[in-house]
Amino acid sequence: MIAALAALQPHLARVQAVMTAALASPEPRVQxxxxxxxxxxxxxxRPSLCLLMAEATGGVEDxxxxxxxxxxxxxxxxxxxxxxxxxxxTRRGKATAHTRFGNTTAILIGDYLYTHAFHTxxxxxxxxxxxxxxxxxxxxCRGELHQQVAERQxxxxxxEYERIVYGKTAALxxxxxxxxxWGRDPRFAAAGAAYGxxxxxxxxxxxxxxxxAGDAQKVxxxxxxxxERGRVTLPIIRxxxxxxASERAAAERLLLHAGDPAEVARARDYVIDRGGLRSAxxxxxxxxAEAKRALAPLPPSPATAHLHDLADFIVARDF
Amino acid sequence: MIAALAALQPHLARVQAVMTAALASPEPRVQxxxxxxxxxxxxxxRPSLCLLMAEATGGVEDxxxxxxxxxxxxxxxxxxxxxxxxxxxTRRGKATAHTRFGNTTAILIGDYLYTHAFHTxxxxxxxxxxxxxxxxxxxxCRGELHQQVAERQxxxxxxEYERIVYGKTAALxxxxxxxxxWGRDPRFAAAGAAYGxxxxxxxxxxxxxxxxAGDAQKVxxxxxxxxERGRVTLPIIRxxxxxxASERAAAERLLLHAGDPAEVARARDYVIDRGGLRSAxxxxxxxxAEAKRALAPLPPSPATAHLHDLADFIVARDF
Numbered sequence: 001m002i003a004a005l006a007a008l009q010p011h012l013a014r015v016q017a018v019m020t021a022a023l024a025s026p027e028p029r030v031q032x033x034x035x036x037x038x039x040x041x042x043x044x045x046r047p048s049l050c051l052l053m054a055e056a057t058g059g060v061e062d063x064x065x066x067x068x069x070x071x072x073x074x075x076x077x078x079x080x081x082x083x084x085x086x087x088x089x090t091r092r093g094k095a096t097a098h099t100r101f102g103n104t105t106a107i108l109i110g111d112y113l114y115t116h117a118f119h120t121x122x123x124x125x126x127x128x129x130x131x132x133x134x135x136x137x138x139x140x141c142r143g144e145l146h147q148q149v150a151e152r153q154x155x156x157x158x159x160e161y162e163r164i165v166y167g168k169t170a171a172l173x174x175x176x177x178x179x180x181x182w183g184r185d186p187r188f189a190a191a192g193a194a195y196g197x198x199x200x201x202x203x204x205x206x207x208x209x210x211x212x213a214g215d216a217q218k219v220x221x222x223x224x225x226x227x228e229r230g231r232v233t234l235p236i237i238r239x240x241x242x243x244x245a246s247e248r249a250a251a252e253r254l255l256l257h258a259g260d261p262a263e264v265a266r267a268r269d270y271v272i273d274r275g276g277l278r279s280a281x282x283x284x285x286x287x288x289a290e291a292k293r294a295l296a297p298l299p300p301s302p303a304t305a306h307l308h309d310l311a312d313f314i315v316a317r318d319f
Numbered sequence: 320m321i322a323a324l325a326a327l328q329p330h331l332a333r334v335q336a337v338m339t340a341a342l343a344s345p346e347p348r349v350q351x352x353x354x355x356x357x358x359x360x361x362x363x364x365r366p367s368l369c370l371l372m373a374e375a376t377g378g379v380e381d382x383x384x385x386x387x388x389x390x391x392x393x394x395x396x397x398x399x400x401x402x403x404x405x406x407x408x409t410r411r412g413k414a415t416a417h418t419r420f421g422n423t424t425a426i427l428i429g430d431y432l433y434t435h436a437f438h439t440x441x442x443x444x445x446x447x448x449x450x451x452x453x454x455x456x457x458x459x460c461r462g463e464l465h466q467q468v469a470e471r472q473x474x475x476x477x478x479e480y481e482r483i484v485y486g487k488t489a490a491l492x493x494x495x496x497x498x499x500x501w502g503r504d505p506r507f508a509a510a511g512a513a514y515g516x517x518x519x520x521x522x523x524x525x526x527x528x529x530x531x532a533g534d535a536q537k538v539x540x541x542x543x544x545x546x547e548r549g550r551v552t553l554p555i556i557r558x559x560x561x562x563x564a565s566e567r568a569a570a571e572r573l574l575l576h577a578g579d580p581a582e583v584a585r586a587r588d589y590v591i592d593r594g595g596l597r598s599a600x601x602x603x604x605x606x607x608a609e610a611k612r613a614l615a616p617l618p619p620s621p622a623t624a625h626l627h628d629l630a631d632f633i634v635a636r637d638f
Contacts, residue, residue, distance in 0.1 A: 137438070144430065
């Protein structure tokens with residue numbers, strides 16, 4: 001674990017306690033399932049972002065723990081449904097929810113996580129926070145649906161890809177960064193939002209690159225799901241952009257309609273040979289630099305330094 | 320359509336407009352899907368309950384349209400996920416969402432409906448309403464999960480069955496009745512809650528009876544899903560209660576583990592022969608009577624009369 005997150009452990013343990021309390025059920029059969037589910041949190045990146053921004057701008061308060069818990073619960077809800085959709089066996093090095101409990105229970109667990117996240121925040125009684133959280137979750141769900149309806153669409157532009165990525169990932173990290181500085185100097189909240197947004201986009205681009213060319217063992221989750229589903233991610237868009245017009249139709253067929261493992265492997269090699277992977281990673285690095293520049297208004301502090309480290313960590317993940 | 324609902328049509332059209340506005344997306348590909356989805360509302364029973372209660376206690380205001388829209392969106396979200404779980408082809412006489420758009424899109428559509436419902440209400444800026452709505456949706460999702468983990472559990476008591484039914488159906492109808500009278504005489508809100516709760520339980524018992532012994536054509540949806548999934552509904556509990564101890568194990572095997580259509584048919588006949596269906600319907604009628612008694616504090620008016628009719632309509636549905 002990087003130092004930036006190690007320093008947060010006491011706070012993160014409190015966030016996890018808020019999550020456990022939020023999910024508690026008076027029904028013994030339901031509580032057993034929740035207990036069995038157990039690891040409903042992962043790297044806790046979104047709460048970490050919120051808490052570091054809070055520390056950097058005046059200190060962590062109870063409200064940050066609630067928002068952090070809600071962000072992680074919503075993120076986990078999307079993962080439970082995504083893994084089912086992608087039929088991914090492994091996540092965070094462990095068997096996914098639908099693999100352990102079956103598809104139907106996984107759908108309901110995702111729903112349960114969503115609503116309990118909202119209720120935890122509703123109990124704060126802060127209409128503005130609730131409006132921001134639900135507006136953001138709308139964008140998340142729209143992004144997921146957008147990704148779905150954009151599968152195998154060869155006309156997907158980089159701008160549209162970025163809107164999908166903003167939806168499925170960066171909208172929530174933007175809120176994480178912003179919420180850490182709510183009620184403080186408005187420049188800090190704007191800095192947190194810009195930082196979180198750029199980090200989220202960088203993170204998702206790297207994730208898309210890892211899905212294409214990563215080592216499943218090191219990454220800890222099932223890979224190559226994007227090619228199998230015909231998702232048009234940045235490395236693929238970049239590879240297609242360097243494809244001569246005369247080869248474009250064949251390349252689209254290969255990259256967006258890869259059927260069996262041999263075709264998936266050929267598609268991956270094609271993207272790498274065309275420089276799509278390298279070019280996408282360069283863009284992720286640019287976004288990390290942008291994230292760090294966004295922190296300029298913050299006063300220097302260990303927490304501010306940790307936010308810089310956290311941004312660097314995004315592109316340093318194992319391939 | 321019964322007169323109670325016909326009189327509400329102008330209001331219900333406005334609720335549907337709120338739903339359409341709530342679901343609108345700036346992404347063309349997503350908006351196309353939402354347009355195609357179209358009929359994301361059904362009988363509009365929950366908004367009707369809210370609006371009639373509002374009319375009976377002082378008149379319909381804009382807030383009621385928002386709450387009504389949110390209740391219908393949340394209900395529809397649960398149906399989209401339920402139909403996928405039950406692999407039901409037909410709902411409201413039409414092909415279900417997963418049949419039309421595929422399983423993965425149906426999961427995401429359900430999520431989209433949930434969050435957009437919450438956001439619509441969040442924009443009212445009323446913390447107490449948001450707290451009640453999210454607390455209720457927690458109970459709905461807990462009920463769905465509870466039903467799932469209680470499948471094929473021969474020890475399920477009537478009390479536990481009723482808690483499941485309260486969760487999956489009556490918590491939302493309770494809120495529908497209550498919300499129609501929010502901010503008015505507290506006795507009216509309590510009456511609306513009690514009426515909505517009793518109606519919801521009666522409705523679900525009848526639904527469970529229809530699933531067992533209804534005519535799919537008349538009911539407009541796929542039936543016999545409960546027996547196929549080994550769900551322990553009231554007619555089954557009542558049939559088991561009249562089964563002699565010596566036959567109990569065999570009866571549980573038949574009713575909770577029916578595998579093929581022939582076994583499902585035998586199970587249905589067993590429940591009917593044992594009087595389970597008749598006894599469950601009698602209980603639904605008791606609940607309808609209870610719902611009507613709960614209306615006593617309301618002043619006499621056409622809306623109050625329509626609430627009585629609506630309760631009667633629940634047990635008059637076609638078999």
